[in-house]
Amino acid sequence: MITKTIDDNSISVIPEDSEDLLNLRRIIKKDDKVIGDTTRVLKQDKDYARPDKGERIKVRIELTVEKISLDDVLDKLRVGGTISESSNESVPNGSHHSFILKLNDGITISKKKWLPIEKKLLESSNDQISFVLVAIDTSDSGIARLRGTHLEFMPNIYSGSGGKRYKTSFNIEKFFEQVQQALSSIFKEGDTIVIFGPGETKKRFANFLEKSQKLQKFKIQLVDGIDSGGEDGIYIFTKSHTMQEIMSDSKLAKASSIIDQVMILANKKSRKFTMGYNETFNANQMGAVESLVFSDKAIQDNDEQQIMDFLNDAENKGVKIYSVDSSTDIGLRVTGLGGIVSLLRYTVES
Template sequence: MIVKQSDHSANALLVIPEDADDLFTLRRVIAPGDYAIADTTRVVKQESDYGRPDRGERIKVRLTIRVDRIELDASVDRLRISGTITHTSNELVSKGVHHALSVQAGDILTIDKGRKWQDVELKLLKRSGDGSSFILVAIDTQEAAVAKVTGTHVKIIPNIYSGQQGKRYPTKNPSLDSFFADTAKTVGSVLSEGDRIIVFGPGETRRRFYNALDRNGLPKERAQVVDGVDVAGEDGVFVFLRSPAMKDAMSASKLATVSAMLDQVMLMVNRGENKYAVGLKDITEAANIKAIEAIIFSDSVFKTAEEDAVVKLLNSVESYGARTYAVDSSTDIGLRVSLLGGMVALLRYAMR
């Protein structure tokens, strides 16, 4: 997430969420009573003295609303901020009426707390902006899949096919050079400054693609080849994310951290140790006595728990130094968390 000081006021910050994790971070820091400022559209109807109002015209306008409700729609990666309009850049839009802002990744939003920001709020925003991203390339002579890992969120781009014999959907040019160029172009479309590229797959194709990075305009110094994952395409991405090679190649990533923590929980389960808690109820009890060391949760927790209760719990444990990690329930790690009730915690000491 991009975070900058806003010139709106001394208590205002301009934020640009970059992925689903950033949207959830905003859900945690925006509270009723805050002011949200954004460019949006609104339908304005012109009324006449002797006729019906027309169907209206949708105009662009910058609105300031006093927030009264915040909702996260994880299914479409969108944050909905509702409230009353307090300021408008167009006099055709009335103050005092209700409006809802829809915020997605890439949108610009200004948040004015009307007070000094709390340390825990600034910590959440700063941490959300520090996440490292990795571009995964699972490739062989017939197909390649490209995925971007940001935090614990994985976005996979559909397979690219070389046209070599054995695939149902051949391309016009079966040359590996053009296949490498197409794959590199896809990598370049999602590569940001500071991202690292990890290449893997069966045979020697992964090394040949790695050696071709320079001539295809990609930074070879930010790439590495990983051995031990002999599957290409989308299946190869999922195999890599479950493999020990992922923990080695992405040791500094949130995904590797969360994977290691889940392995630690399963080890404690097998040993009969009680330094973990599962489910919102037990974790809330542990949080009340400040026994939480870290919490991992997936978006599936919102199917059985109130969103406000989850946000309150996460913010409370962050305030005394515990760590929190959100995972996507569509990934392998997210599914593991979902099977544990959607939320699991490591404890500082055993409770029972």
């Protein structure tokens, strides 16, 4: 999340991924002020003008928040309320409006008083470790950027190598150039490029990148043991223990470790874990939750505001919280376990 403090009461924000939108859902409350740009259609009052025809204009408005909700679960945030200020007199104060906030949209949030947890949520994604994953072999390459627990995929890139028939004419350098160009479009300074796949192609591509001048200030991590290229290779990598080892500080690795521990405890018939919202809510009421992982299923199957209040209460108690989505196998596993799981500090009787 890109943030800029305007004054003691107002902070401008730009969400960069779905977790940022979720954090904003937890931050923005009823009666807060949200300032942003929107468009309105102004009807024409001219003679003979079509009654359905109007001019679309850009307006900057300040909204007093009445209702906030996640649209399409974690892809958009809808903020509705009453207009308290407008840059155009044709858009009157007191009328109702909704902002549809998407990734990379900017707004300013103004509160009478910012709570510590709200500022913590704003800052929580600023120091996230990001990785660009490359699963490559001689036939194709899969590329995805991992930020937090969300995977953003690019379309597979195919080399055009057709086996023995084309062996003499196949130019792997041109294939590497295509992959490098795709990497350049999503790579950001500070990212680590993680390369894996069958055979020696990954090492040749790593050497190619190191000689290149197009990607500056990057780190490369080579990974063995993932014998698939393309999108399949990336999915296999994110399920592997290798991922947990080399990305131990990433949110995805930490969330994966929690789920693995929950499954071990379940097999041992231990009660130091919970599955599902009700179990986890009750354990949190007792202060027993140490860490939890939830997916969008927890939001879909329960009252949205109730879930937000629960997450904020848990975070205030020092619980480590990780959100996951269906872009990864880990997100699908959590969904299959009721949408939310947690590790407990001590056993809680159900």
